Amino acid sequence: MKIMVVGGGGREHAIIKKLKENKDITKIYALPGNGGMKDDAECVNIGAKDIPAIVDFAKANGIDFAVVAPDDPLVLGCVDALEEIGVPCFGPNKAAAIIEGSKVFSKNLMKKYGIPTAAYEVFSDVDSALKYLETAPIPTVIKADGLALGKGVIIAMTREEAVAAVKSMMEDKVFGDSGSNVVVEEFLTGPEVSVLSFTDGKTVVPMISSMDHKRALDNDEGLNTGGMGTIAPNPYYTEDIAKVCMETIFIPTVDAMNKEGRTFKGCLYFGLMLTPNGPKVIEYNCRFGDPETQVVLPLLKTDLLTVMQAVRNETLADINVEFKDMAACCVVMASKGYPGKYETGFEIKVAPDIDAEVYVAGAKCDGDKVLTAGGRVLGVVAVADDLVSAVDKAYKEVPNVTFDNAYYRSDIGQKAIKALG
Ligand code: AMP
Numbered sequence: 331m332k333i334m335v336v337g338g339g340g341r342e343h344a345i346i347k348k349l350k351e352n353k354d355i356t357k358i359y360a361l362p363g364n365g366g367m368k369d370d371a372e373c374v375n376i377g378a379k380d381i382p383a384i385v386d387f388a389k390a391n392g393i394d395f396a397v398v399a400p401d402d403p404l405v406l407g408c409v410d411a412l413e414e415i416g417v418p419c420f421g422p423n424k425a426a427a428i429i430e431g432s433k434v435f436s437k438n439l440m441k442k443y444g445i446p447t448a449a450y451e452v453f454s455d456v457d458s459a460l461k462y463l464e465t466a467p468i469p470t471v472i473k474a475d476g477l478a479l480g481k482g483v484i485i486a487m488t489r490e491e492a493v494a495a496v497k498s499m500m501e502d503k504v505f506g507d508s509g510s511n512v513v514v515e516e517f518l519t520g521p522e523v524s525v526l527s528f529t530d531g532k533t534v535v536p537m538i539s540s541m542d543h544k545r546a547l548d549n550d551e552g553l554n555t556g557g558m559g560t561i562a563p564n565p566y567y568t569e570d571i572a573k574v575c576m577e578t579i580f581i582p583t584v585d586a587m588n589k590e591g592r593t594f595k596g597c598l599y600f601g602l603m604l605t606p607n608g609p610k611v612i613e614y615n616c617r618f619g620d621p622e623t624q625v626v627l628p629l630l631k632t633d634l635l636t637v638m639q640a641v642r643n644e645t646l647a648d649i650n651v652e653f654k655d656m657a658a659c660c661v662v663m664a665s666k667g668y669p670g671k672y673e674t675g676f677e678i679k680v681a682p683d684i685d686a687e688v689y690v691a692g693a694k695c696d697g698d699k700v701l702t703a704g705g706r707v708l709g710v711v712a713v714a715d716d717l718v719s720a721v722d723k724a725y726k727e728v729p730n731v732t733f734d735n736a737y738y739r740s741d742i743g744q745k746a747i748k749a750l751g
C-alpha cells in the first residue's frame with residue numbers, strides 16, 4: 331500500500347514511524363515532511379496547505395490512503411478534496427474540523443449541549459468587548475476565534491492586559507481575520523490533561539492520556555511555545571476522572587457533532603482542565619496534538635493503519651484498540667531563542683547507539699548532513715515501565731543528540747512525578 335501523510339513536524343514523524351510497523355505498507359510519502367525524516371518517508375516538496383497540489387500528487391501516485399495531520403489543511407477541506415477523487419483519508423472533513431477552526435463555534439456547541447467548559451461571552455465589535463471588560467472578573471482569558479498558530483490565547487492577569495489583548499486582536503488584527511471575533515472567558519484553574527481520541531462518529535476510543543509542557547523554561551516560566559515536552563500517561567487522569575470525562579464530555583461531544591450534521595471522524599483532541607468543579611474543556615483540536623502524539627503513539631499496541639481505516643470506514647466498534655501498560659517521555663530540543671528569534675543551519679548529530687526514538691520537527695538536508703531548520707528541532711522519546719524510568723531514560727539519551735545552540739527544559743515530567751506522590 332502507498333500512504334501519504336500531509337504535514338511536516340515531529341507529530342507527523344511519529345505517525346510515520348508507527349505506520350511503518352505495518353508490513354503491507356510499501357511506500358510512505360510526507361508532504362512536505364522535513365529533512366530529519368528522510369530515512370522513514372519520501373519527502374515531497376508540497377506545502378500542507380496547497381490542496382490542489384496535494385490532490386494532484388495523490389492522483390498521479392496512486393495513493394491508497396492519506397493521513398491529514400495538521401489543523402490548517404483540515405480546516406481548509408483537504409479531506410473533502412481527497413475523498414472526492416476517491417482517496418480514503420484519516421481526518422475530519424471541513425464541516426467537522428470547525429470544532430478547532432472556530433472557537434466561537436466550539437464554545438456555542440458546548441453551551442448548546444451542556445458540555446462543561448469555562449463561562450464565556452463572544453464579541454464581534456471592539457466597543458462591546460471593552461465595555462464588558464470594565465466589570466468582567468479578573469483574571470480573564472481572551473481568545474481569537476480562528477486559528478492563530480497556537481498563539482491566539484491570552485491569559486490577562488489585570489484589566490489593562492485584557493484591554494490590550496482585545497485591542498491587539500480586534501483593532502490591530504495581530505492574528506488577521508482570526509481575531510475579528512473574540513471569546514472572553516472565565517479563568518479556570520487545575521491540572522491540565524490532553525486526551526487524544528479516535529472516533530468514527532459512532533464510537534469514541536480515548537487514547538492514553540498525556541501532559542504537555544507549554545512554557546519555554548523550567549518551572550513553567552518563560553513564553554508560551556508549541557510544546558517543550560510531554561509525558562504519558564498523565565497521573566492526574568485517574569480511572570474515575572476518565573469515566574466522568576467519557577460520560578460528560580467525550581460521548582456528548584461526538585453526539586453533538588452528529589446532531590449538528592458535522593459527524594467527526596478522525597482524532598478528536600480534548601484539552602481538559604481538572605477544576606475543583608470537575609473536568610472542563612479548555613479547547614478541542616481536530617487532530618493529533620504535537621508533541622502529545624510523540625508519547626501516545628509509541629504506547630499504542632494495535633496497528634495504527636488498521637485503526638485509521640476503521641475510523642474512516644466507521645467500523646471502530648469492531649476492533650480492539652490497545653495500549654501498552656508503560657510510560658513515555660518526550661524532551662523537545664529547540665533552537666536557542668525559540669519561541670522568539672533563533673538561528674538555524676547547525677548540523678544535527680545522533681549517536682548510532684541511542685536508546686530512544688528521535689522524532690524530527692524542524693530540519694533540512696544538506697547532502698548527507700541534516701541541519702536544523704526550525705524553532706522546535708526534534709523530540710527525544712523514551713518508553714519504560716513507569717514514568718520515573720521513562721523520564722530518566724529520556725534525559726540520559728538527550729546528550730546523544732547534539733547541535734549548536736540547542737536548549738531544552740530539564741524538568742519535563744517532574745510535575746507528574748510529584749503528583750504520583
Ligand atoms: P490553547 O492555545 O487553547 O491551548 O490555550 C493555551 C493555554 O492557555 C492552555 O493550555 C491553558 O493553560 C490556558 N487556558 C486556556 N483557556 C483557559 C481558561 N479558561 N482558564 C485558564 N487557563 C486557560
Ligand code: GLY
Nearest residue numbers: 542557619620621
Ligand atoms: N500540544 C497542543 C497542540 O497540539 O495543540
